[in-house]
Amino acid sequence: MKTPAFWYRPAGALAGLLAPAGSLYGLGGALRMWLTTPRRAGVPVLCIGNLVAGGAGKTPVAVSILQALTARGVAAHALTRGHGGAERGPLAVDPARHGAADVGDEALLLAEHAPTWVARDRAAGARAAAAAGAQAIVMDDGFQNPALAKDLSLLVVDGATGFGNGRLVPAGPLREPVARGLARADAVVVMGDDRAGVAARVAPLPVLRARIEADEAELAGRRVLAFAGIGRPEKFFDTLRALGAGVAEAHPFADHHPYREDEVRRLLARAEALAAEPVTTAKDAVRLPTALRDRVRVLPVRAAWDDPAALDTLLDRLVAKGGRRGEAA
Template identity: 60%
Template sequence: MRAPDFWEKDGRLLPALLAPLAAGYAAAGRLRQAAIQPWKAPVPIICVGALTVGGAGKTPVALALGRHLGSQGRQVHFLTRGYGGRDAGPLRVDPARHHAGDVGDEALLLAQTAPCWVARNRPAGARAAATAGAEVIVMDDGFQNPSLAKDLALLVIDGGHGLGNGRVLPAGPLREPVGRALARADAVVLIGEDRAGLHPILSDRPVLGARLLPGPEAQALAGRKLLAFAGLGRPEKFFASLRAIGADVAATVVFPDHHPYSADEVEQLCDQADRLHARPVTTAKDAVRLPPALRDRVQVATVHIEWADSAALDRLLASKIHPAGEAGEHPDVCRQLFHSPPV
């Protein structure tokens, strides 16, 4: 699925016509939040969610948090629904045995950093992770899922893309109304510069600034001629990042988000790249959906999150995931501790 153009800017007829459906979607979400009693896990739950559908950067933020907590000696496990996979879980992901069709692409990426559990029933997944030794669980997505209590709820927003036309699905890209989401968020992770005028909307929320930077493999592509392809929520963001590092992007090919690549498709992409005297390149999230036998024919451009203020991140984590009797007793302490400006 590609995001429709009218999700970008308001003032068009179609969003207005879809407004009644959007109101119904928002009302259903509100009722779901009110009707379900969240289960409290025996270990802290950090939820990395988004307001918009696709392309916000949740998984890179979840990975960065997992690495950050792991570097402090905590036993971190990831939890995800496993979107695009057929297994409902709870299941511990084994990258050597499972494929994207089994557990989804995000789960395979997360499992490369720390143990990852796929579970459509989030409480069951959290229980399994805690039983297996998790001291902290980082949940990729699930902000709108009320079944599991969150000790720290983060909303990831792309500073360049913002919130689109500001309308709820299907009239716009929002999963729920902005005010309702921000009221449940402990902080916002704002990736990149605020080019969408978000500051007034986020003025009463702690904001962690971050940047999405190319990894060494991507930086090595500077000056190279490339055929870039991706099946993401916002593939143009990937193509722009390649151009920004100085790569010569000779051609781009777009696939639907979470697209499972066939061997024929990869062969065709490689043949097209050969005709252009270019190197085929894709994202790490796409790479796990390539047929294993053909992965070495495609260059993978990795990315990572760089925090604007690591000390602010540590204060936020300490205020929420320490045991009761410490900073975790005070639900609003993180708002008093910092308000880090976005980069």
């Protein structure tokens, strides 16, 4: 579904009406935590999660950490649920064979950078990765999934919107109460300018600061038709404007939206009528019909760290845990 606008406004009548359902949602999550015994993967597990439903920037952070671990000589594998895909796993993702309908969009993006596994059962997926030679596992999402024990958990929070109206789904964007989530986290990554006061809210947890960057100078001054099916499409549209592109029209879709061929052709025809170039995200591009992908421009993004040394310190802890386990074996 599309992210409801009222999730990121001061709690109003609709949020209040849905609050009892949110309480039940929170109780269900708490019971799941209490009744599940986490299982170890045998190798260090780093979880990149968040407390809200929707886009906070987890996947670019996961990619950045996979690259950093690989640069250290660590055989890091990615693990994801495969949201939007039909495969239950554990399954090693092969971009030459699998599409977004099989393994989901995030899995395909992660697989461009490291061996990637899709598994609804995260513990089984982690064991499969370890058996295949993973020395560390980076989970994209899964912070609220208690089945797999985590050695290091980073919460990614959008600095512009923070925790929204502070209510639980469906009354707000929260997957669980903020205090409960922070109690299990090792650090918080604030994405972009901290206009919502996130750093003060999460103290005394360590705060890392990062931002989503796009390197597309060619878009400056160009007229574009933008479309995106991500957690918060407005962030993508704002990024294009910040690059100097003229957004003639912006078309938001629900997160993980599976694009039909007729739907994309209508977007292409509208772009032509507006004398605009169609542009979307890398996450959306893998969900486009194969025959039409080369007709849409993709805006690649990456996570850029304000203080890379702070991230290195956390990764040192993770790598050290892996070394201690190897010595014990």
